[in-house]
Amino acid sequence: MVKIRILILLYLLGTSIAFADKKEGREFVDLPDVDNGYNIHVMYVLPIDGIDKEYDLNSKIGMLVYQMDKWFNNKTKGRLFEEGQKLKFDRKEDNRLDITFLRLDIEDIDISKRGINAVNVLQPAIARFGFNDPKKVYFIVYGGTNKDVCASSQLPGHVPLGVTANTAAVYIPGKRSGSCIENNGGFKPEFNNTTRSSLHEVLHILGAVPKCAPDHLIFEDAGTINDGIGGHLEIPGDIMYSVQSNVTYDKAKHLDFKSSNYYNHDNEGCLDIAKSIYVTPTVENPQLTTYGVE
Numbered sequence: 633m634v635k636i637r638i639l640i641l642l643y644l645l646g647t648s649i650a651f652a653d654k655k656e657g658r659e660f661v662d663l664p665d666v667d668n669g670y671n672i673h674v675m676y677v678l679p680i681d682g683i684d685k686e687y688d689l690n691s692k693i694g695m696l697v698y699q700m701d702k703w704f705n706n707k708t709k710g711r712l713f714e715e716g717q718k719l720k721f722d723r724k725e726d727n728r729l730d731i732t733f734l735r736l737d738i739e740d741i742d743i744s745k746r747g748i749n750a751v752n753v754l755q756p757a758i759a760r761f762g763f764n765d766p767k768k769v770y771f772i773v774y775g776g777t778n779k780d781v782c783a784s785s786q787l788p789g790h791v792p793l794g795v796t797a798n799t800a801a802v803y804i805p806g807k808r809s810g811s812c813i814e815n816n817g818g819f820k821p822e823f824n825n826t827t828r829s830s831l832h833e834v835l836h837i838l839g840a841v842p843k844c845a846p847d848h849l850i851f852e853d854a855g856t857i858n859d860g861i862g863g864h865l866e867i868p869g870d871i872m873y874s875v876q877s878n879v880t881y882d883k884a885k886h887l888d889f890k891s892s893n894y895y896n897h898d899n900e901g902c903l904d905i906a907k908s909i910y911v912t913p914t915v916e917n918p919q920l921t922t923y924g925v926e
């Protein structure tokens with residue numbers, strides 16, 4: 633009897649939250665695509681007990697993505713395309729981002745406690761709600777906490793083919809002590825550490841840094857949270873630079889500036905972000921995120 637009462641209470645709580653989440657201008661579905669469907673779909677995802685800060689509505693996410701894309705475009709100018717390239721985010725007819733709001737059925741603690749692996753909880757969680765389009769990759773702005781990191785990503789080039797690795801996430805406010813926002817700048821109209829972390833993770837989900845890159849780095853087994861993780865470079869200043877502890881990053885100045893590891897290189901058979909299906913302008917026979925993976 634008590635159990636039934638608790639269940640009824642939880643159900644009522646759930647429906648009242650669902651009602652409160654309905655707001656003018658908010659989308660709960662991925663809108664019909666205005667492109668060929670290969671795009672980076674952005675989502676504002678909350679845990680069941682998360683506070684709705686309306687990042688999808690108050691242009692915070694829009695500004696974050698704008699800053700990420702601006703940096704990427706600047707660093708790609710005069711390379712494969714004279715005007716540079718842009719990340720192919722999922723947009724609406726009017727060029728605004730198609731952002732989906734989703735409240736999960738999971739409590740924040742069960743996501744937060746997974747630390748760097750929280751993204752591996754989020755990906756199957758959004759997939760259960762239908763956000764698992766094989767053409768898309770997903771960039772989640774998670775409105776909850778993370779006990780260890782500001783952002784993390786799956787690595788499509790580092791798992792066997794057939795294993796889903798299509799999601800990157802930034803955790804806002806992130807770390808429980810010393811949050812993403814306080815330490816990394818939060819949502820501001822600048823390329824701060826929150827922007828840099830977000831772009832770093834989105835580049836991971838597009839396949840960078842591939843294993844076949846000459847300077848590719850795999851962290852050693854040294855008892856840190858990211859033992860054995862690949863996808864980085866040892867070159868300080870590069871957006872894909874990381875150190876083993878995952879605590880300190882270098883300020884990002886470059887996007888593979890020697891064009892030898894993951895952008896506009898001539899290492900045939902190896903993934904190249906300049907030739908990715910998720911950037912525009914797009915080359916004639918673009919690559920998928922798993923390009924070159926056996």
Ligand SMILES: [Zn+2]
Pocket residue numbers: 832836863864874
């Ligand atoms: Zn990384």
